[in-house]
Amino acid sequence: MRILVTGGAGYIGGAVAAELVNCGHDVIVLDNLSSGHRGAVPKQATLIHADVGDRVRLGQLFAASEIDGVMHFAASIDVRESMLAPATYFRNNAVNTLNLIELMLEYGITKFLFSSTAAIYGTPSQVPITESLTLKPTNPYGESKLVVEQMLQWFGRLHGLRYASLRYFNAAGAFDGHGEDHRSESHLIPLVLEAANGKRESVSIYGTDYETHDGTCVRDYVHISDLACAHVLAFEKLGKGQEPERLVYNLGNSRGYSVREVIDVSRRVTGRKICFKEEPRRPGDPPILIASSEQIKRELGWKPKVTELELIIQSAWEWRQRNPDGYAS
Ligand SMILES: NC(=O)c1ccc[n+]([C@@H]2O[C@H](COP(=O)([O-])OP(=O)(O)OC[C@H]3O[C@@H](n4cnc5c(N)ncnc54)[C@H](O)[C@@H]3O)[C@@H](O)[C@H]2O)c1
The missing domain is CATH 3.40.50.720 (NAD(P)-binding Rossmann-like Domain)
Structure with a gap:
């Protein structure tokens, strides 16, 4: 086609x-x-x-x-x-x-x-x-x-x-040479990895008093x-x-990870120190967003393969290391 x-x-x-x-x-x-x-x-x-x-x-x-x-x-x-x-x-x-x-x-x-x-x-x-x-x-x-x-x-x-x-x-994450490099980055994993490779001083955690297991927002x-x-x-x-x-x-992956968990896993994957700042909640941020993806699995036979957060972050980190300035590298 x-x-x-x-x-x-x-x-x-x-x-x-x-x-x-x-x-x-x-x-x-x-x-x-x-x-x-x-x-x-x-x-x-x-x-x-x-x-x-x-x-x-x-x-x-x-x-x-x-x-x-x-x-x-x-x-x-x-x-x-x-x-x-x-x-x-x-x-x-x-x-x-x-x-x-x-x-x-x-x-x-x-x-x-x-x-x-x-x-x-x-x-x-x-x-x-x-x-x-x-x-x-x-x-x-x-x-x-x-x-x-x-x-x-x-x-x-x-x-x-x-x-x-x-x-x-x-x-x-990244695959086939394609990584996450938004001009004005607002996504958590690339922000955390920029804090890991020294491109930014720290990453902000918006809200630590949500009704979640560690108080921070949970995402899929x-x-x-x-x-x-x-x-x-x-x-x-x-x-x-x-x-x-x-x-x-x-x-989605039908599994949720909190902001703190993403930072912790990123520390393990990168072996780097990652500083964070606790900030007030942002208006409109739902506490927990986890998908049920049963429908596409059932109807189209979709089978996600890279489901562990560690592997997702690992692929993003490898791409970051090869492309420290993103696509401008
Ligand atoms: N990144 C996520 O986690 C996520 C989550 C949910 C939905 N989405 C949706 O997925 C799509 C892609 O997201 P992304 O993360 O790749 O964003 P991105 O910013 O990397 O990609 C968007 C692309 O669209 C181009 N573009 C924007 N406006 C345009 C226009 N008027 N004419 C031509 N090109 C234009 C930009 O130059 C850019 O290359 C978006 O529609 C977004 O809403 C993304």
């Missing part, structure tokens, strides 16, 4: 693009490089430096290349920034996605995979979180993703769009190679059935 990967110069999009290439697909990456890196795009893929909001450029692309489907990773992803600049998040994550889907349908492209997020659940009423729980985001980032999920239902029903919406918990980490496999499975499934397909799956 020829697959357009938006945001394929980013962390997850780059890794999935590499997996698609490994599986024999022809990959075109479209990325505005606002937070991605040329070095994250697999060499066998074609990179188009453009914005998802550029309807003219997208139209030219769809007219010129026979694209079988789109995987859409391009987005603004920082929860805290979304609280300060909600319009940016609704424009980039919701309006630009609407733009993309509209043009896809105009050109007869009906296979779409969407990067959704655990943030659409907000503070869940129970854990592990199943796909049927109430969706109640606590920040504009999560809301902007939920808006897209809602639009997708209608495009599926009314225009036959076949789509998969994958709700990731915390993507982590899923290895990037397992995420990549899930994308291929979901996309292949979209190509099979006769009826328009609607797939909605959580992607």
Whole structure:
């Protein structure tokens, strides 16, 4: 298949693009490089430096290349920034996605995979979180993703769009030369590893009085190679059935680790001292987010392989050591 990967110069999009290439697909990456890196795009893929909001450029692309489907990773992803600049998040994550889907349908492209997020659940009423729980985001980032999920239902029903919406918990680790290097880093594991390799003095723990076993927030980490496999499975499934397909799956490891545990495991893995600062809670941070991923396991046979936090962090650390300045190394 020829697959357009938006945001394929980013962390997850780059890794999935590499997996698609490994599986024999022809990959075109479209990325505005606002937070991605040329070095994250697999060499066998074609990179188009453009914005998802550029309807003219997208139209030219769809007219010129026979694209079988789109995987859409391009987005603004920082929860805290979304609280300060909600319009940016609704424009980039919701309006630009609407733009993309509209043009896809105009050109007869009906296979779409969407990067959704655990943030659409907000503070869940129970854990592990199943796909049927109430969706109640606590920040504009999560809301902007939920808006897209809602639009997708209608495009599926009314225009036959076949789509998969994958709700990731915390993507982590490295594989196939693809590591986590966000321009403005907000994810715990890379921040902890930067504290380990001396790129930052310490890492902040936001909130130490949550109702969790050690008072810090608990999150579910899923290895990037397992995420990549899930994308291929979901996309292949979209190509099979006769009826328009609607797939909605959580992607997590079904295990939670607290912030303190991540720091402790990182100390063991790296053998380095990692300093931390205890800070007040951040508004909107749910205490515990753990996925139930039973549905994708049952329906698509997804079997995550790198499930131990130690191995996840080990892969991230090895990548960091080879690339101390990330993709700028
Ligand atoms: N990282 C996680 O743990 C996580 C968790 C849940 C969901 N997600 C979702 O997964 C997707 C990828 O996340 P990531 O961690 O790889 O982020 P990332 O910032 O590394 O990648 C996003 C990519 O999209 C590009 N981009 C952004 N806006 C664009 C636009 N308008 N036009 C073209 N390109 C644009 C950026 O340059 C970047 O390369 C996002 O949609 C994010 O919401 C990520």
